[in-house]
Amino acid sequence: xxxxxxxxxxxxxxxxxxxxxxxxxxxxxxxxxxxxxxxxxxxxxxxxxxxxxxxxxxxxxxxxxxxxxxxxxxxxxxxxxxxxxxxxxxxxxxxxxxxxxxxxxxxxxxxxxxxxxxxxxxxxxx
Amino acid sequence: xxxxxxxxxxxxxxxxxxxxxxxxxxxxxxxxxxxxxxxxxxxxxxxxxxxxxxxxxxxxxxxxxxxxxxxxxxxxxxxxxxxxxxxxxxxxxxxxxxxxxxxxxxxxxxxxxxxxxxxxxxxxxxxxxxxxxxxxxxxxxxxxxxxxxxxxxxxxxxxxxxxxxxxxxxxxxxxxxxxxxxxxxxxxxxxxxxxxxxxxxxxxxxxxxxxxxxxxxxxxxxxxxxxxxxxxxxxxxxxxxx
Numbered sequence: 632x633x634x635x636x637x638x639x640x641x642x643x644x645x646x647x648x649x650x651x652x653x654x655x656x657x658x659x660x661x662x663x664x665x666x667x668x669x670x671x672x673x674x675x676x677x678x679x680x681x682x683x684x685x686x687x688x689x690x691x692x693x694x695x696x697x698x699x700x701x702x703x704x705x706x707x708x709x710x711x712x713x714x715x716x717x718x719x720x721x722x723x724x725x726x727x728x729x730x731x732x733x734x735x736x737x738x739x740x741x742x743x744x745x746x747x748x749x750x751x752x753x754x755x756x757x
Numbered sequence: 758x759x760x761x762x763x764x765x766x767x768x769x770x771x772x773x774x775x776x777x778x779x780x781x782x783x784x785x786x787x788x789x790x791x792x793x794x795x796x797x798x799x800x801x802x803x804x805x806x807x808x809x810x811x812x813x814x815x816x817x818x819x820x821x822x823x824x825x826x827x828x829x830x831x832x833x834x835x836x837x838x839x840x841x842x843x844x845x846x847x848x849x850x851x852x853x854x855x856x857x858x859x860x861x862x863x864x865x866x867x868x869x870x871x872x873x874x875x876x877x878x879x880x881x882x883x884x885x886x887x888x889x890x891x892x893x894x895x896x897x898x899x900x901x902x903x904x905x906x907x908x909x910x911x912x913x914x915x916x917x918x919x920x921x922x923x924x925x926x927x928x929x930x931x932x933x934x935x936x937x938x939x940x941x942x943x944x945x946x947x948x949x950x951x952x953x954x955x956x957x958x959x960x961x962x963x964x965x966x967x968x969x970x971x972x973x974x975x976x977x978x979x980x981x982x983x984x985x986x987x988x989x990x991x992x993x994x995x996x997x998x999x
Contacts, residue, residue, distance in 0.1 A: 633883030
């Protein structure tokens with residue numbers, strides 16, 4: 632299970648962004664996960680919660696937006712949902728020049744910082 | 758302070774960057790890495806041992822690094838070929854990452870080695886997501902595992918540059934449906950080359966070495982559909998919302 636490594640990579644990047652933005656807490660993190668990314672959202676959620684403990688992300692929620700796998704044939708222009716397990720051969724012309732339009736995403740979309748930055752700043756100074 | 762920030766960062770960006778750096782470093786010294794993925798017990802070590810011995814016979818300078826959660830058994834087996842071999846213990850981690858691999862190569866990878874075979878942890882799920890800086894990714898599947906492996910592990914098979922079927926000497930005994938297996942591979946990875954091998958009978962032993970040498974010589978590798986995203990997700994500058 633590599634979801635723990637993925638959770639740790641997410642946390643590391645959000646921690647770095649928190650330092651850059653002077654954020655003291657994180658409310659939520661939005662992820663984009665393609666259905667061909669090889670990530671199990673439930674396992675990721677479980678690992679995320681464990682790995683967030685004692686970090687600036689403690690108590691934050693993880694929202695996963697999934698992206699359907701879609702492909703397009705460069706030869707005949709046919710576009711289709713590849714499904715799972717994916718069918719990546721063009722059903723229209725069996726051409727070999729198929730490109731993936733989406734489905735392998737594994738991206739941090741957005742981070743929402745915890746409220747009350749004024750109080751946080753006062754804490755820092757005091 | 759703004760409450761939200763659009764990071765738009767690839768989660769595995771750090772691994773992908775390290776992998777690219779390693780690929781460039783290896784290329785600069787005239788070496789390529791070959792990443793071998795399979796489930797446990799697929800016969801990866803057996804076949805690799807034969808390929809390494811053949812490389813030594815032919816005077817091709819190679820080295821091999823093998824990763825496991827525990828035991829040094831594979832390094833002992835591969836070491837019998839007489840080529841430089843290193844065992845990496847991942848301490849429970851189910852896959853290798855580019856930074857880890859790079860650390861293990863430092864001070865070990867012999868200067869003369871032109872091919873570096875990396876035997877990944879036996880697992881068809883997690884290693885698939887991690888680029889190790891390889892120039893050739895090979896997925897192995899034994900006939901005893903069944904024909905539907907490519908459909909069960911589409912990311913692993915879908916990102917392979919080459920597929921090797923192992924233990925084909927057992928095909929009849931386990932009623933291996935070769936046509937079904939090939940159809941399943943082509944479904945997730947149209948156009949990928951599939952080579953039937955047997956370390957026991959010697960069938961196509963040397964195919965892996967030959968393909969790796971061809972890539973080293975600059976021959977283009979098969980680019981899987983899954984590795985061909987139409988629109989790359991570029992890292993965009995931070996956008997803040999208030």
